[in-house]
Amino acid sequence: MAEKRNLKCERCGRDAYYMEKCDYCSRNVCRPCQKSSLTASKTERKVICRDCWGDTKKRKAFKSA
Ligand SMILES: [Zn+2]
Ligand SMILES: [Zn+2]
Secondary structure (H helix, E strand, O other), X not given: OOOOXXXXXXXXXXXXXXXXXXXXXXXXEEHHHEEEEEEXXXXXXXXXXXXXXXXXXXXXXXXXX
């Protein structure tokens, strides 16, 4: 029996087709749960979820990345 890969957002719990890991809480979050993402360099990409965006310290760290 083929196993269906179940991708669930660790923030909202919804099935998500595409997820990325938040760099500040290390949870895999779906697109709508990502507040913002940026490319710091060619190899580094930063993702912040909506929860971490609400945290002033994390938001500052994200903006200065
Ligand atoms: Zn989500
Ligand atoms: Zn987060």
